[in-house]
Amino acid sequence: MKTKNVIVTMAASLFLLACSAALDIPTETNLEKGKAIYPDLTLAQLQEGKKVYEEKCTLCHKAKNPKHFTEKTFSQTIPAMINKASKKGITFTENEKEVMMRYLKTMNIE
Numbered sequence: 587m588k589t590k591n592v593i594v595t596m597a598a599s600l601f602l603l604a605c606s607a608a609l610d611i612p613t614e615t616n617l618e619k620g621k622a623i624y625p626d627l628t629l630a631q632l633q634e635g636k637k638v639y640e641e642k643c644t645l646c647h648k649a650k651n652p653k654h655f656t657e658k659t660f661s662q663t664i665p666a667m668i669n670k671a672s673k674k675g676i677t678f679t680e681n682e683k684e685v686m687m688r689y690l691k692t693m694n695i696e
């Protein structure tokens with residue numbers, strides 16, 4: 587019985603771990619790739635963008651992995667989400683929107 591409990595607990599922990607997989611931390615390699623879209627991009631902007639995303643987009647769901655975003659996610663879903671968030675009192679400054687988009691689009695590059 588005890589062994590079974592341990593196994594159940596371990597399985598549950600693994601499941602939780604897999605579900606809360608942290609977002610990728612931007613690296614120099616990401617920075618170089620991102621510069622193809624944003625020539626003046628900095629690592630500080632990517633780090634700031636990640637922070638904004640994690641702090642402001644997690645009220646209703648966890649921060650979704652930008653790797654799987656499509657053109658439509660960027661052109662339609664995210665603007666709609668920013669709108670949704672503002673209705674819940676979570677507002678973005680122009681700079682916050684900009685660095686968050688820079689982070690998401692950069693981390694979306696293969």
Ligand code: HEC
Binds near residue numbers: 643647650671
């Ligand atoms: C007021 C609640 C709320 C807030 C705040 C919110 N979302 Fe969402 N979001 C939803 C719901 C509901 C869905 C649809 C169900 C799901 O996929 O979890 C969704 C889905 C998504 C999807 C997936 C859509 C798809 O094409 O599969 C993305 C990407 C997304 N949100 C990004 C964001 C971003 C970026 C922010 C911050 C700007 C944000 N969300 C803030 C409620 C919210």
